[in-house]
Every structure is written in C-alpha cells, then in structure tokens.
Amino acid sequence: MPSVTWGVIQGRKERLVSRVIICDYLKTLGIISDELEQLELPSTVDVMRERVEFLQKLGLTIDDINQYPLMLACSVRKNIIPVLGYLEKIGIPRSKLGEFVNNYPQVLHASVVVELAPVVKFLRGLDVEKQDIGYVLGKYPELLGFKLEGTMSTSVAYLVSIGVRPRDIGPMVTQYPYLLGMRVGTMIKPLVDYLLSLGLPKTILARMLEKRAYILGYDLEETVKPNVECLLSFGIRREALASVIAQYPQILGLPLKAKLSSQQYFFNLKLKIDPQGFALVIEKMPQIVSLHQHVIMKPVEFLLARALPSEDVAKMVVKCPQLVALRVELMKNSYYFFKSEMGRPLKELVEFPEYFTYSLESRIKPRYQRLKSKGIRCSLNWLLNCSDQRFEERLQGDYIETESIGPTFCMGGKLELPGNEIVSDEEDESEDEVLFRRTVSL
Numbered sequence: 001m002p003s004v005t006w007g008v009i010q011g012r013k014e015r016l017v018s019r020v021i022i023c024d025y026l027k028t029l030g031i032i033s034d035e036l037e038q039l040e041l042p043s044t045v046d047v048m049r050e051r052v053e054f055l056q057k058l059g060l061t062i063d064d065i066n067q068y069p070l071m072l073a074c075s076v077r078k079n080i081i082p083v084l085g086y087l088e089k090i091g092i093p094r095s096k097l098g099e100f101v102n103n104y105p106q107v108l109h110a111s112v113v114v115e116l117a118p119v120v121k122f123l124r125g126l127d128v129e130k131q132d133i134g135y136v137l138g139k140y141p142e143l144l145g146f147k148l149e150g151t152m153s154t155s156v157a158y159l160v161s162i163g164v165r166p167r168d169i170g171p172m173v174t175q176y177p178y179l180l181g182m183r184v185g186t187m188i189k190p191l192v193d194y195l196l197s198l199g200l201p202k203t204i205l206a207r208m209l210e211k212r213a214y215i216l217g218y219d220l221e222e223t224v225k226p227n228v229e230c231l232l233s234f235g236i237r238r239e240a241l242a243s244v245i246a247q248y249p250q251i252l253g254l255p256l257k258a259k260l261s262s263q264q265y266f267f268n269l270k271l272k273i274d275p276q277g278f279a280l281v282i283e284k285m286p287q288i289v290s291l292h293q294h295v296i297m298k299p300v301e302f303l304l305a306r307a308l309p310s311e312d313v314a315k316m317v318v319k320c321p322q323l324v325a326l327r328v329e330l331m332k333n334s335y336y337f338f339k340s341e342m343g344r345p346l347k348e349l350v351e352f353p354e355y356f357t358y359s360l361e362s363r364i365k366p367r368y369q370r371l372k373s374k375g376i377r378c379s380l381n382w383l384l385n386c387s388d389q390r391f392e393e394r395l396q397g398d399y400i401e402t403e404s405i406g407p408t409f410c411m412g413g414k415l416e417l418p419g420n421e422i423v424s425d426e427e428d429e430s431e432d433e434v435l436f437r438r439t440v441s442l
Contacts, residue, residue: 059098091134104141127170163206199242235279285321316353
C-alpha cells in the first residue's frame with residue numbers, strides 16, 4: 001500500500017533515480033532486490049532503512065529477508081505494526097513475533113479485518129480455546145492464508161461425517177492444526193478408507209482420530225501401507241491388524257521394520273521366544289516395539305530369580321506381554337502375597353501370568369479374603385478376571401462357571417464380545433466408549 005512517508009509525488013525520472021539508489025542501498029546490506037523491481041518502492045532510502053531496521057529488531061537476519069524480500073514492500077505503519085499488534089493480541093508472544101514472521105512472512109501483506117480476524121473467528125467456532133489460538137497459529141501459521149470456505153471447512157465436515165464428534169474438533173485442531181490444510185479427496189479419505197478396509201470399525205477409528213489427530217499426517221503410500229505389510233511379514237495375522245492398530249495407532253508411523261527386527265532378535269536371544277511367539281506378543285501388546293530392552297529385562301529377571309524355568313517365563317510373556325512393562329516393586333509385593341498368604345504353587349502363575357497385572361490392594365487381597373472366609377477354592381483366573389459385580393454374583397452362586405475369553409475383533413468392522421450380541425457401528429455413544437476402552441486397554 002502507498003505510504004505517507006513517500007513524500008511528494010515524483011516524476012518518472014525521479015522515481016527511477018530513487019529506485020536505483022534504494023536498490024544500491026539494499027545491495028550494500030547484502031539484500032537481493034531482484035524481486036522488488038516490479039513493485040512500488042518508497043521514495044527515499046530513509047524509509048527503506050526504517051523497514052529493514054524494524055525487521056531486524058524483530059529478530060530477522062539479512063538471510064531471512066532474502067528468503068522473502070517482498071516483506072520490504074510493506075509499510076511499517078500501515079502494514080507491519082497493525083499485523084504484529086493483532087498477532088500479539090490473539091496470543092503470539094512478543095518474543096516469538098520475529099520467528100512467526102520468518103515462518104510465514106506473507107502475513108505482513110494481510111488485512112487484519114478482512115483476512116486475519118475471520119480465520120481466528122473460524123477457529124473459535126471450532127471450539128479451539130481462546131488461550132490456544134496463539135499456539136495453533138504458531139504451529140501452523142499458514143492457516144491465516146486459507147479461505148474459510150475451502151479446505152478448512154471440507155476437512156472438518158468430512159471428519160464429522162465419519163463419526164468424529166463436533167465437540168472434539170477443537171482439541172484435534174489444537175493438537176494437530178495441519179489437518180485443516182489437508183485435502184479430503186487426496187489425503188484424509190484415502191487413509192480412512194484404507195484403515196477401514198483392514199477391519200477397524202468406523203466408530204473406533206473416529207475415537208482414535210479424536211485422541212491422536214496426528215495419525216492423519218501419516219503418509220499412506222510411503223509409511224502406512226509399508227508398515228502394515230511389515231506387520232504381516234513378521235507373522236501378525238491379517239485378522240489381528242485392526243486390534244493392533246486400535247491398541248497402538250502410532251505403530252502406523254514408526255520406522256517399523258528396524259524396530260521389529262531388533263525386538264524379534266532380542267526376544268529370541270534373551271527370552272527364548274521364537275518368531276511365532278513374538279508375533280503373538282505383538283498382537284496382544286504392540287507397544288512392545290517401542291519398549292526399551294532394559295525395561296523389558298527387569299520383570300523377566302525378577303521372574304527368573306524366583307526359580308521359574310526360562311521356558312515357563314517365555315510362556316508367561318507370550319500369554320501376557322504386559323508383564324514386561326510392569327514395575328518390579330509391584331510384582332514383588334504381589335508375588336510375596338501369592339507365596340506367603342495364598343500358598344499356591346508357581347505353576348498357577350505360569351498358567352495365569354495376568355495375576356501380576358491386577359492391583360494387590362484393591363483387587364487381589366480383598367477378593368482372596370472373601371474366598372478364604374467362604375472356604376472356596378478356585379483358579380486365579382476365576383478369582384480376578386471379572387468385574388466386582390460379577391465376582392459378587394459368583395460368590396452367591398453354588399457352582400463355578402467356566403472361564404471366558406476377552407473381547408476380539410472380527411473382520412468387517414464389528415467387535416464381538418463372547419456371550420453377547422455383535423455390537424455394530426450404529427450403537428449408541430456410551431457403548432462405543434466402552435468398546436473402545438476394552439479394545440485399547442492393557
């Protein structure tokens with residue numbers, strides 16, 4: 001925009017002379033002025049010097065200016081100061097303004113009223129908290145250049161259409177604002193369709209995206225598909241892929257081949273678990289691919305020190321991989337109670353290693369005392385692997401019913417719970433939440 005500091009209107013010859021002088025001045029500073037040749041420049045070197053010094057006070061270097069020399073066409077008073085004032089008002093710290101301008105210098109050309117304010121209003125309409133606006137724009141400043149009726153609106157509309165709850169869009173944008181710049185047809189929908197084709201129920205996929213919006217940023221062809229193929233090559237069953245992804249969605253974006261190779265070798269060498277057993281471990285607890293090996297060895301060494309044969313420890317880990325993520329201090333307490341109070345043989349721990357995953361104070365001790373008072377003898381599975389309500393029903397019964405397995409995924413997008421009807425995507429929200437918790441809980 002023309003600046004009042006230009007002074008009197010110059011003739012064509014005077015303007016050419018002024019342009020040459022200003023370009024020579026910029027060259028002495030090391031600024032490449034080629035891109036400014038077709039633009040209106042101020043009439044005096046003093047005005048240009050003011051712009052350069054103002055930008056340098058913000059923290060920009062000559063190299064930064066050379067990355068986008070068009071910022072020198074912006075008037076300090078008419079463009080730069082109003083824009084920076086507004087950015088500070090919406091939550092960009094003054095100390096970060098230079099970094100913000102360096103990341104997105106085009107913002108200096110924007111109109112506060114016509115371009116910037118509507119974007120901020122749009123974000124607030126998505127339930128992005130007022131105090132998070134600065135954080136969101138700091139992570140993805142290009143949002144300020146988007147058209148409201150374009151990519152931002154369509155990406156939000158599509159996510160809602162697949163089951164993402166509107167009230168969760170704001171937290172998703174705060175966590176991963178880049179989703180607003182993703183095209184539905186070329187980026188979001190192909191990824192969603194592929195994950196659904198693996199057997200993930202749409203409702204559970206929506207819950208995954210609500211909690212971990214950054215999954216949308218995983219490249220389908222370069223990362224997601226190769227990682228799925230990698231899981232299959234390491235022996236994970238195709239019908240178990242949905243469960244693996246639901247438990248640990250980050251597995252889609254990891255450098256998976258290297259991690260799986262390293263962990264498989266480690267499990268074979270140190271725990272005597274063959275590749276088939278390792279595949280079962282990953283199916284039950286895929287987080288193990290990212291678990292440090294020294295963390296894994298601590299619970300294993302504790303079990304070996306209790307005179308359990310290495311073959312039995314391997315069986316326990318395959319049956320209940322969560323063992324390798326437990327704190328040894330808690331395992332010790334549970335083990336000593338098992339030996340001193342319950343007086344049961346070690347083979348019961350081998351048969352039901354999940355014993356170590358239950359709370360000693362809130363579940364094991366109270367239930368054992370109830371059984372002891374009634375003189376009931378039962379397996380650890382029957383004692384622990386049920387809700388409090390179910391446990392009370394068992395105590396009131398005059399028989400011990402057979403033990404049931406946990407929830408499993410079925411291909412085709414439904415979650416089947418043994419003893420119950422198949423629950424489909426159309427079930428109400430509260431049941432979906434229960435299913436999601438059951439699916440991803442360890």
